[in-house]
Amino acid sequence: MNENDITVNLASTSKIDSVDFENLIFGTVFTDHMLICDYKQGVWEKPVIKPYEPFLIDPSAKVFHYGQAIFEGMKAYKDEHDDVWLFRPDQNFERFNKSAVRLAMPEVPESVFMDGLKKLLQIEKAWVKTGKGNSLYIRPFMIATGPGVVAAPANFYRFMIILSPAKSYYSGEVKVIIAEHYSRAANGGIGAAKAAGNYSAQFYPTKLANEMGYQQIIWTDDATHTKLEEAGTMNVFFRINDTLYTAPTSERILDGVTRKSLIDMAKREGINVEVRSVLVDELIQAAEDGSLKEIFGAGTAAVVNPIVGFSYKEKYYELPKLENPIALQLKEKLNNIQYKLAEDTFGWTVKV
Amino acid sequence: MNENDITVNLASTSKIDSVDFENLIFGTVFTDHMLICDYKQGVWEKPVIKPYEPFLIDPSAKVFHYGQAIFEGMKAYKDEHDDVWLFRPDQNFERFNKSAVRLAMPEVPESVFMDGLKKLLQIEKAWVKTGKGNSLYIRPFMIATGPGVVAAPANFYRFMIILSPAKSYYSGEVKVIIAEHYSRAANGGIGAAKAAGNYSAQFYPTKLANEMGYQQIIWTDDATHTKLEEAGTMNVFFRINDTLYTAPTSERILDGVTRKSLIDMAKREGINVEVRSVLVDELIQAAEDGSLKEIFGAGTAAVVNPIVGFSYKEKYYELPKLENPIALQLKEKLNNIQYKLAEDTFGWTVKV
Ligand SMILES: Cc1ncc(COP(=O)(O)O)c(C=O)c1O
Numbered sequence: 001m002n003e004n005d006i007t008v009n010l011a012s013t014s015k016i017d018s019v020d021f022e023n024l025i026f027g028t029v030f031t032d033h034m035l036i037c038d039y040k041q042g043v044w045e046k047p048v049i050k051p052y053e054p055f056l057i058d059p060s061a062k063v064f065h066y067g068q069a070i071f072e073g074m075k076a077y078k079d080e081h082d083d084v085w086l087f088r089p090d091q092n093f094e095r096f097n098k099s100a101v102r103l104a105m106p107e108v109p110e111s112v113f114m115d116g117l118k119k120l121l122q123i124e125k126a127w128v129k130t131g132k133g134n135s136l137y138i139r140p141f142m143i144a145t146g147p148g149v150v151a152a153p154a155n156f157y158r159f160m161i162i163l164s165p166a167k168s169y170y171s172g173e174v175k176v177i178i179a180e181h182y183s184r185a186a187n188g189g190i191g192a193a194k195a196a197g198n199y200s201a202q203f204y205p206t207k208l209a210n211e212m213g214y215q216q217i218i219w220t221d222d223a224t225h226t227k228l229e230e231a232g233t234m235n236v237f238f239r240i241n242d243t244l245y246t247a248p249t250s251e252r253i254l255d256g257v258t259r260k261s262l263i264d265m266a267k268r269e270g271i272n273v274e275v276r277s278v279l280v281d282e283l284i285q286a287a288e289d290g291s292l293k294e295i296f297g298a299g300t301a302a303v304v305n306p307i308v309g310f311s312y313k314e315k316y317y318e319l320p321k322l323e324n325p326i327a328l329q330l331k332e333k334l335n336n337i338q339y340k341l342a343e344d345t346f347g348w349t350v351k352v
Numbered sequence: 353m354n355e356n357d358i359t360v361n362l363a364s365t366s367k368i369d370s371v372d373f374e375n376l377i378f379g380t381v382f383t384d385h386m387l388i389c390d391y392k393q394g395v396w397e398k399p400v401i402k403p404y405e406p407f408l409i410d411p412s413a414k415v416f417h418y419g420q421a422i423f424e425g426m427k428a429y430k431d432e433h434d435d436v437w438l439f440r441p442d443q444n445f446e447r448f449n450k451s452a453v454r455l456a457m458p459e460v461p462e463s464v465f466m467d468g469l470k471k472l473l474q475i476e477k478a479w480v481k482t483g484k485g486n487s488l489y490i491r492p493f494m495i496a497t498g499p500g501v502v503a504a505p506a507n508f509y510r511f512m513i514i515l516s517p518a519k520s521y522y523s524g525e526v527k528v529i530i531a532e533h534y535s536r537a538a539n540g541g542i543g544a545a546k547a548a549g550n551y552s553a554q555f556y557p558t559k560l561a562n563e564m565g566y567q568q569i570i571w572t573d574d575a576t577h578t579k580l581e582e583a584g585t586m587n588v589f590f591r592i593n594d595t596l597y598t599a600p601t602s603e604r605i606l607d608g609v610t611r612k613s614l615i616d617m618a619k620r621e622g623i624n625v626e627v628r629s630v631l632v633d634e635l636i637q638a639a640e641d642g643s644l645k646e647i648f649g650a651g652t653a654a655v656v657n658p659i660v661g662f663s664y665k666e667k668y669y670e671l672p673k674l675e676n677p678i679a680l681q682l683k684e685k686l687n688n689i690q691y692k693l694a695e696d697t698f699g700w701t702v703k704v
């Protein structure tokens with residue numbers, strides 16, 4: 001298939017002029033069009049690009065009852081020549097299909113995911129604004145549309161891509177709490193998949209954390225709560241003295257594109273990076289002896305999200321305020337690659 | 353609220369005559385009407401009963417992206433006087449709202465859940481067939497309809513009830529495999545909630561088990577895989593000599609209505625019941641020395657699901673074929689209460 005095999009029904013008018021691009025709230029505004037591709041009993045149908053709008057679905061669709069749903073999160077950036085770029089889209093595509101397998105859903109063909117996305121982005125090019133910090137957030141997702149209230153995989157699925165313009169993500173001063181009771185993933189579970197059900201599972205513990213004044217939770221392994229795993233819906237890095245630590249990916253930890261890109265970049269910068277489990281005890285020790293310099297989350301939405309302090313067993317540990325934290329150095333360098341302001345020596349960027 | 357506060361729009365014709373009640377496939381046929389009740393920014397609106405049909409929903413609805421969805425499963429039975437009965441509906445209502453809290457969703461008022469259900473059942477009375485084994489499966493569920501691709505609870509929700517006529521559930525000879533790697537719930541996770549995401553997480557491991565010739569998985573604790581927890585989407589009982597064992601409910605185990613009813617009934621029958629964790633090692637030991645007599649799943653759909661054998665570490669253990677297994681004795685007694693063929697000395701049945 002190539003992109004000519006996509007049916008395109010354009011909207012008669014664009015809502016772009018009604019959007020206040022200076023005051024976007026993340027994930028709330030959508031562009032004029034969406035991509036839909038249905039899977040019926042073993043076959044992917046022809047993708048359709050059409051106006052963004054609600055769609056009809058049966059009350060017994062398995063996505064509602066059994067959470068058979070997966071998604072990805074990626075971004076498109078515009079350079080100074082008005083060209084639109086994706087960042088390592090192959091990684092999101094691969095991860096999407098890994099999630100599909102884990103949720104017993106059909107894999108989406110590359111032609112549908114990639115050609116569909118590129119075609120949609122060409123149509124919505126005006127929604128990608130130039131200027132560092134501006135981007136178009138891309139949400140590919142797949143839901144089980146097949147009917148039936150019996151707990152087994154569906155026969156019908158729908159793959160969709162929707163797009164949401166975003167400003168640079170500033171989440172204020174982020175304080176986190178280390179999970180002592182709740183957890184986000186089980187051994188032998190679906191934590192490594194971008195499965196819908198993983199996220200709503202975090203809402204209640206996060207609400208409790210918010211009520212205590214913390215914006216996010218640093219998740220620990222569910223069996224012992226001794227190993228630090230992820231921060232909210234991001235991977236997490238710790239800087240102790242001049243070494244960066246981050247947990248290895250596992251069944252419980254998402255293989256984040258930002259995480260692995262930061263690791264590669266940091267190594268090339270000559271920064272010492274160790275991929276290994278960090279224990280809560282180590283972190284407390286390092287916070288107490290002053291060797292803990294930084295903690296930051298890593299993910300597509302914020303790229304890097306510096307953390308100013310953390311709480312554990314009702315004690316709050318404040319991180320030092322550094323002149324030139326590694327977190328922000330790496331963010332700057334990664335953003336420069338994404339916006340084509342620096343040479344992409346890794347070959348990560350893909351022109352739309 | 354009482355049931356007069358429900359808006360009712362009846363279907364112009366019924367499809368009941370086109371349904372082959374002798375050859376129903378579980379969960380695939382739905383009655384003429386459904387109940388819908390929307391929640392908008394803090395307020396439950398008036399419930400509506402209307403023809404069963406697909407509905408419109410935004411592509412960014414949080415149910416699709418974050419699996420914010422819960423459900424219940426219960427049944428209506430008809431006695432010989434054409435009266436319709438529910439079995440311990442208070443338990444399902446309570447559990448539904450516990451699930452809601454864990455998923456950071458609004459609790460549904462009793463008037464909406466109970467009066468709504470009763471009104472809907474009155475309308476669909478003809479769909480509940482007399483005769484043991486026949487029932488109307490009831491699926492109350494709630495989904496996050498609020499839009500937005502940011503991982504946080506929605507502002508809008510939809511509560512619905514749909515109904516599906518069912519024959520007695522016979523699943524053939526059920527062989528199970530004991531989980532050595534995969535698992536269904538984490539410590540500090542959502543295993544005790546009837547959250548949609550728990551179920552699709554089981555699809556892939558169950559598919560692998562099916563390919564190996566096993567119909568279901570007996571789940572073990574995810575940390576050590578040494579404790580026996582649930583069977584498929586049922587609670588599980590083991591009979592060793594003349595004692596029944598079943599795991600205590602926990603964060604990882606659903607508090608099943610059938611499980612607790614069987615415990616109460618068995619105790620009243622003078623059967624020894626111990627609620628405690630059963631170890632895989634114990635089970636193997638008991639299978640080897642011949643003291644393991646029965647294993648059965650317990651849940652609303654099948655009531656009791658006898659298991660004929662299990663596999664562990666590539667070895668298959670066959671269970672003895674008993675004359676009068678406790679599983680079937682208890683099933684018979686529970687069914688007699690549900691169909692009003694025996695006196696309900698527990699006060700479990702509720703007339704619609
Ligand atoms: C649980 C979780 N961890 C980590 C990440 C970061 O992954 P990525 O860098 O690919 O966005 C995400 C997604 O954003 C996530 O959902």
Ligand SMILES: Cc1ncc(COP(=O)(O)O)c(C=O)c1O
Pocket residue numbers: 425546582584585586587606607608609610611650651652653
């Ligand atoms: C995971 C799980 N365990 C056990 C059960 C049995 O619960 P109940 O007896 O209330 O149907 C169910 C639901 O049917 C379930 O989903």
